[in-house]
Amino acid sequence: EPEVTQTPSHQVTQMGQEVILRCVPISNHLYFYWYRQILGQKVEFLVSFYNNEISEKSEIFDDQFSVERPDGSNFTLKIRSTKLEDSAMYFCASSGGQGHGELFFGEGSRLTVL
Amino acid sequence: DAKTTQPTSMDCAEGRAANLPCNHSTISGNEYVYWYRQIHSQGPQYIIHGLKNNETNEMASLIITEDRKSSTLILPHATLRDTAVYYCIVRVAWSNDYKLSFGAGTTVTVRA
Numbered sequence: 001e002p003e004v005t006q007t008p009s010h011q012v013t014q015m016g017q018e019v020i021l022r023c024v025p026i027s028n029h030l031y032f033y034w035y036r037q038i039l040g041q042k043v044e045f046l047v048s049f050y051n052n053e054i055s056e057k058s059e060i061f062d063d064q065f066s067v068e069r070p071d072g073s074n075f076t077l078k079i080r081s082t083k084l085e086d087s088a089m090y091f092c093a094s095s096g097g098q099g100h101g102e103l104f105f106g107e108g109s110r111l112t113v114l
Numbered sequence: 115d116a117k118t119t120q121p122t123s124m125d126c127a128e129g130r131a132a133n134l135p136c137n138h139s140t141i142s143g144n145e146y147v148y149w150y151r152q153i154h155s156q157g158p159q160y161i162i163h164g165l166k167n168n169e170t171n172e173m174a175s176l177i178i179t180e181d182r183k184s185s186t187l188i189l190p191h192a193t194l195r196d197t198a199v200y201y202c203i204v205r206v207a208w209s210n211d212y213k214l215s216f217g218a219g220t221t222v223t224v225r226a
Binding site: 033043102108 | 148152155156157159163201212213218
């Protein structure tokens with residue numbers, strides 16, 4: 001069964017460093033998302049991406065965050081200068097848009113900022 | 115932007131049916147009810163969705179009241195692996211944005 005894959009599964013970084021989280025969505029999907037979940041809290045929407053541009057972003061997704069789909073298969077989330085409060089699980093999701101648009105999530109990347 | 119209300123937690127005996135309620139009294143005519151679950155910090159997993167008719171798939175059944183103001187997710191024979199947080203979400207289908215907004219969900223613990 002096709003799945004969304006994310007790398008790395010866990011990354012530890014120093015505050016102020018740049019981090020790139022990578023996702024390979026399901027191959028024929030058109031809509032892509034990043035969510036995050038701080039430990040013990042809700043799953044929060046960060047950004048949605050369609051047709052090579054951001055379609056919606058939350059208040060969390062400030063200038064420190066960016067997304068791109070550099071090669072038609074990967075979908076990346078970059079955090080330019082990490083803060084302690086960026087420590088969280090980051091989930092990538094994709095949807096084919098067919099049917100009623102079920103989202104398929106990856107297993108997540110755990111980011112720890114020291 | 116909480117459109118749904120769910121109990122915070124519930125227990126269920128292994129092998130028994132788990133009935134998870136959800137209240138969505140302000141649901142619009144073009145909004146579907148979706149259920150997802152999250153097993154121990156893994157990525158959320160789609161379970162089922164419906165508009166007004168009852169739905170069943172290999173994972174669960176979804177019963178939506180006639181006025182659509184509430185629904186129940188039924189796990190027919192709960193196993194220990196069904197221990198998870200279950201999210202009830204209402205969302206417009208057939209739109210250009212399939213974003214989901216997660217609430218706190220119901221933490222379901224299946225006990226042997």
